[in-house]
Every structure is written in structure tokens, then in C-alpha cells.
Amino acid sequence: MRLVSTKSLKPGVMLGQTIYNERGQVLLQKGLNLTERLIRRLTERGITYVYIEDELTNDIHIESPISDTLRIEATEVIKGTFTDMRNSGIMDNSYILDKRGEKLTNVVQRIVDEMRNNSGTLSLLADIFVTDNYIFQHSLNVTIYTLAIGLEMGMTTKQLSEIGTGAMLHDIGKVFIDQDILQKPGNLTEEEYETVKNHTKLGYDFLRKQLEVPLLVAHCAYQHHERLDGTGYPRGIKEEELHPYAKLLGIADVFDAVTSNRVYRDAMLPHEGLEILYAGSAKLFDINIIEAFKKSVAVYPNGLTVQLSDNRTGIVSRQNKFLCDRPVIKIHREDDKEVTKPYEIDLGRALNLTITSISA
Incomplete structure (x- = not known):
């Protein structure tokens, strides 16, 4: 799943997480294709970020600390x-x-x-x-x-x-x-x-x-x-x-x-x-x-798009326990071009690289 700002959502994207009200009732079901009306509804309810499903990130999983x-x-x-x-x-x-x-x-x-x-x-x-x-x-x-x-x-x-x-x-x-x-x-x-x-x-x-x-x-x-x-x-x-x-x-x-x-x-x-x-x-x-x-705490949560100090762009795919500000990144762009086959870089090992900016 990919973490995106509701302001950047486009109609047709698939919601990656179920959204509940405080009583546990489903407001929007995971897997729903978002329309302009639904995106506007998310914004009006004050939701800043949501997870969406896409092909590049279908192997990235999000876990809640409690059920x-x-x-x-x-x-x-x-x-x-x-x-x-x-x-x-x-x-x-x-x-x-x-x-x-x-x-x-x-x-x-x-x-x-x-x-x-x-x-x-x-x-x-x-x-x-x-x-x-x-x-x-x-x-x-x-x-x-x-x-x-x-x-x-x-x-x-x-x-x-x-x-x-x-x-x-x-x-x-x-x-x-x-x-x-x-x-x-x-x-x-x-x-x-x-x-x-x-x-x-x-x-x-x-x-x-x-x-x-x-x-x-x-x-x-x-x-x-x-x-x-x-x-x-x-x-x-x-x-x-x-x-x-x-x-x-x-x-x-x-x-x-x-x-x-x-x-x-x-x-x-x-x-x-x-x-x-x-x-x-x-x-x-x-x-x-x-x-x-x-x-x-996950400083850079799974699904967040980040840019590295060498100008490569990727998505946080996994966390490093005790190195929460140096996660594993799934690289999908190099020099502003999509790579043929995405690959991972572990910032816990690649200490010469840093996250310089994020995009949601």
C-alpha cells in the first residue's frame, strides 16, 4: 500500500484501508474505487492521509499496533x-x-x-x-x-x-x-x-x-x-x-x-x-x-514516498527495529526515470544515504 495525501488523490484509485467511525461502523470499505465525491468527503471529514492500493506497492504491508x-x-x-x-x-x-x-x-x-x-x-x-x-x-x-x-x-x-x-x-x-x-x-x-x-x-x-x-x-x-x-x-x-x-x-x-x-x-x-x-x-x-x-515509532511509516540524498526515489517498504529513522526503501525511480525492476535499499546498512524529502 502507498501513503498519499487526500489532496493529491485522483478518481479511480483504490482505497487500501477501511475507514471507520468511532463506533466501529464502516464508513468507506477497503478496496473501494474512490470517486470525486468520495475524495471530497474524505477532505471534508478532515482526513489528511490515506493508504491506497497500487501495483508497485502491493507487497508493502501496514500493521496497526493494536487490533x-x-x-x-x-x-x-x-x-x-x-x-x-x-x-x-x-x-x-x-x-x-x-x-x-x-x-x-x-x-x-x-x-x-x-x-x-x-x-x-x-x-x-x-x-x-x-x-x-x-x-x-x-x-x-x-x-x-x-x-x-x-x-x-x-x-x-x-x-x-x-x-x-x-x-x-x-x-x-x-x-x-x-x-x-x-x-x-x-x-x-x-x-x-x-x-x-x-x-x-x-x-x-x-x-x-x-x-x-x-x-x-x-x-x-x-x-x-x-x-x-x-x-x-x-x-x-x-x-x-x-x-x-x-x-x-x-x-x-x-x-x-x-x-x-x-x-x-x-x-x-x-x-x-x-x-x-x-x-x-x-x-x-x-x-x-x-x-x-x-x-x-515509525518515523517514516511504510508506504511513504521518499527521496534519497543521491536523487533516487522510493517507497518505505519495511522498518528496521531500533533504527526507526532508517527504514528499508523500495526504489522505483533513478535520475527522474522509472526503473525497469524496483529494488530495495536498507538505510540501516547504506549509511552514506539519507532521506532528504518526502512526497505524499
């Missing part, structure tokens, strides 16, 4: 939990998580188990789920990225359970904020931005009253926008005051935010999201956590 069944179930659990909390009200210190807490913990454990059994590198571009509420998919994506880092860093089962639950609930404070502000397509006013920033404290205040929630989970909600140099919010605390979970969660949160489709901008590709993290290393983010994340 579609688990992703759908996890999204439903997150949605149900957030809905229950919104309905209970922020001042409620009841046992609202008595019912939901066990389901959250169970889902986190199953995600960990599936990720441990998946030997490939992490890419969520293969998971196209269209949702009317960004917060549910964002919460799950951040959980997956957070657990990937935790696994890479050798966290214990207990730590993975704590930080996984914290990741799922890190944005819970947003359910108490006007949804029109959260979904606003344009720039926020200063007052609106201050309202949105308050979600960290709202989430913390709510979670710390829930007897079933460890205080560390509440602090994930409180601190995930804090930064090493004290420029974050809500308290502007610095590196030594930040809990390790918050340092990790902040990186996963930023990466998913910039690589996801939003109402006000298109998604970035993974290598662009990683560049943003590295630009903030030492000052904003812990470089050791970024390095652990880099080892886990």
Missing part, C-alpha cells in the same frame, strides 16, 4: 467514562469510577499485551477512525504512545497500568469546558485560551476526589502541559518538580496533537512531529524520553 476490535472497544470505554463524568458534574465526589475504573485498567492491560506481541514499530497512520469528538481518539492515541515509551524504558507492570490510566484520563478536564471553544476552527481569543488551559486543574480537581483513582493518575491530568523550563501550565513548575509520568505524557500528547487531523489544521507526518520534539529537547522535553520514543 481494530480493541481500538473500537477502548474508544467506547473512554467515551463512556468521559460521558459519565460530564453527567456527574465536577463537584461530584461520588464513586463514578467504581464502574468504569476496572474497564479502563483492563483495556490498558490488553493494549500492553498486544503491543508486546507486536514486534513492529509503532505507526497510527494505519488507523483511520473518523470521530466528531477529537478528545476520545486523542486520549487513546496518547495512551498507545505513552505505553510504547514505557515499554521501551522498561517500566514495570504496575507503572504501565498507572501511566496508561493516567494517559487515558489526562484530558478529562475538557469535558467540563464549553465544547464550542474546544472545537473552534479559528484562533482562540486570549480569554478562550485561558479557559482551555484550565482543563488541567479541572481534571485534577475531579480525579483526586475519586476514591478509585490513584493520586498519580490525577497528577497526569494536572501536569501534562508543564515543561522542564517552567514555561508550561497551570503552575509553571520546573524539571525537578515534574513527576516522571508527566514528562513522558507531555511528549506523547504533543506528538499526537501535531500528527492528528484537527479542525484548524492538517496533520503532520511522524518525522515532522519528531522534529518538533527534538527542537524542544532539554528546554521543554526530556531528551532521554524522546530517544526512547524514537526507538518505538
Whole structure:
């Protein structure tokens, strides 16, 4: 399969992946020939990239870090939990998580188990789920990225359970904020931005009253926008005051935010999201956590068209474990001419070559 921008899609191409709504219902089936109307529908729903089938890339396979069944179930659990909390009200210190807490913990454990059994590198571009509420998919994506880092860093089962639950609930404070502000397509006013920033404290205040929630989970909600140099919010605390979970969660949160489709901008590709993290290393983010994340995520995902430093063009066909920014490339153009027989170059071995640009 080949990864392409929806803006470059042409009528007649075949969709390479099924697109679901947040309830797991099929919106567009894999193998469907796209028409102008369907392409316009993808664009209108804010989908920036899709996979398509073509003859050159029919041997390139895309794997999701977790099964579609688990992703759908996890999204439903997150949605149900957030809905229950919104309905209970922020001042409620009841046992609202008595019912939901066990389901959250169970889902986190199953995600960990599936990720441990998946030997490939992490890419969520293969998971196209269209949702009317960004917060549910964002919460799950951040959980997956957070657990990937935790696994890479050798966290214990207990730590993975704590930080996984914290990741799922890190944005819970947003359910108490006007949804029109959260979904606003344009720039926020200063007052609106201050309202949105308050979600960290709202989430913390709510979670710390829930007897079933460890205080560390509440602090994930409180601190995930804090930064090493004290420029974050809500308290502007610095590196030594930040809990390790918050340092990790902040990186996963930023990466998913910039690589996801939003109402006000298109998604970035993974290598662009990683560049943003590295630009903030030492000052904003812990470089050791970024390095652990880099080892886990497919920087250049399978199916992406890239140009090499010697002007050859190819498509990412496979990943190199632990060398996620140096994948295997299937070359199909040399000196702006199609080659008779495509062949592979392993950038993990061909260290004199680098990826200089991408095309989607």
C-alpha cells in the first residue's frame, strides 16, 4: 500500500484501508474505487492521509499496533467514562469510577499485551477512525504512545497500568469546558485560551476526589502541559518538580496533537512531529524520553514516498527495529526515470544515504 495525501488523490484509485467511525461502523470499505465525491468527503471529514492500493506497492504491508476490535472497544470505554463524568458534574465526589475504573485498567492491560506481541514499530497512520469528538481518539492515541515509551524504558507492570490510566484520563478536564471553544476552527481569543488551559486543574480537581483513582493518575491530568523550563501550565513548575509520568505524557500528547487531523489544521507526518520534539529537547522535553520514543515509532511509516540524498526515489517498504529513522526503501525511480525492476535499499546498512524529502 502507498501513503498519499487526500489532496493529491485522483478518481479511480483504490482505497487500501477501511475507514471507520468511532463506533466501529464502516464508513468507506477497503478496496473501494474512490470517486470525486468520495475524495471530497474524505477532505471534508478532515482526513489528511490515506493508504491506497497500487501495483508497485502491493507487497508493502501496514500493521496497526493494536487490533481494530480493541481500538473500537477502548474508544467506547473512554467515551463512556468521559460521558459519565460530564453527567456527574465536577463537584461530584461520588464513586463514578467504581464502574468504569476496572474497564479502563483492563483495556490498558490488553493494549500492553498486544503491543508486546507486536514486534513492529509503532505507526497510527494505519488507523483511520473518523470521530466528531477529537478528545476520545486523542486520549487513546496518547495512551498507545505513552505505553510504547514505557515499554521501551522498561517500566514495570504496575507503572504501565498507572501511566496508561493516567494517559487515558489526562484530558478529562475538557469535558467540563464549553465544547464550542474546544472545537473552534479559528484562533482562540486570549480569554478562550485561558479557559482551555484550565482543563488541567479541572481534571485534577475531579480525579483526586475519586476514591478509585490513584493520586498519580490525577497528577497526569494536572501536569501534562508543564515543561522542564517552567514555561508550561497551570503552575509553571520546573524539571525537578515534574513527576516522571508527566514528562513522558507531555511528549506523547504533543506528538499526537501535531500528527492528528484537527479542525484548524492538517496533520503532520511522524518525522515532522519528531522534529518538533527534538527542537524542544532539554528546554521543554526530556531528551532521554524522546530517544526512547524514537526507538518505538515509525518515523517514516511504510508506504511513504521518499527521496534519497543521491536523487533516487522510493517507497518505505519495511522498518528496521531500533533504527526507526532508517527504514528499508523500495526504489522505483533513478535520475527522474522509472526503473525497469524496483529494488530495495536498507538505510540501516547504506549509511552514506539519507532521506532528504518526502512526497505524499
